[in-house]
Amino acid sequence: MCKWGTYKDVKLAYPKECSGRTVVPVDSCIAKVIQKLNDEKIYTKGCCCGHGKSDPDIVIDSSGSNEDIMKILNSIKEIDNRNWKIIQWRIRIVGQSKTGLEDNIVPNNLWYKDK
Numbered sequence: 001m002c003k004w005g006t007y008k009d010v011k012l013a014y015p016k017e018c019s020g021r022t023v024v025p026v027d028s029c030i031a032k033v034i035q036k037l038n039d040e041k042i043y044t045k046g047c048c049c050g051h052g053k054s055d056p057d058i059v060i061d062s063s064g065s066n067e068d069i070m071k072i073l074n075s076i077k078e079i080d081n082r083n084w085k086i087i088q089w090r091i092r093i094v095g096q097s098k099t100g101l102e103d104n105i106v107p108n109n110l111w112y113k114d115k
């Protein structure tokens, strides 16, 4: 855990959507993990170490499956034994059919696509 405001630069595998930046400051005690994931071409959208109040977390791309999440958690475990949380924002289209709910997660590269 590090004090709020202690950062280390991480080189991202993909530029930030909003700013286009490819190097971002990350809470210093999780910078190694975030750099490892980016070196493995995992798209990290945000993260926080929890600053001793909660577990560290990472926001990942909305299209990541449960398998992708397990890969990320296993990769983290190789170098950090804290109880990491993975956060994912998703747009889900949910409708009702005779057999129950029909559920469709929309990959975020399609969120703004013109029809």
Ligand SMILES: [Zn+2]
Pocket: 001, 002, 003, 027, 028, 029, 030, 049, 050, 051, 052
């Ligand atoms: Zn920290």
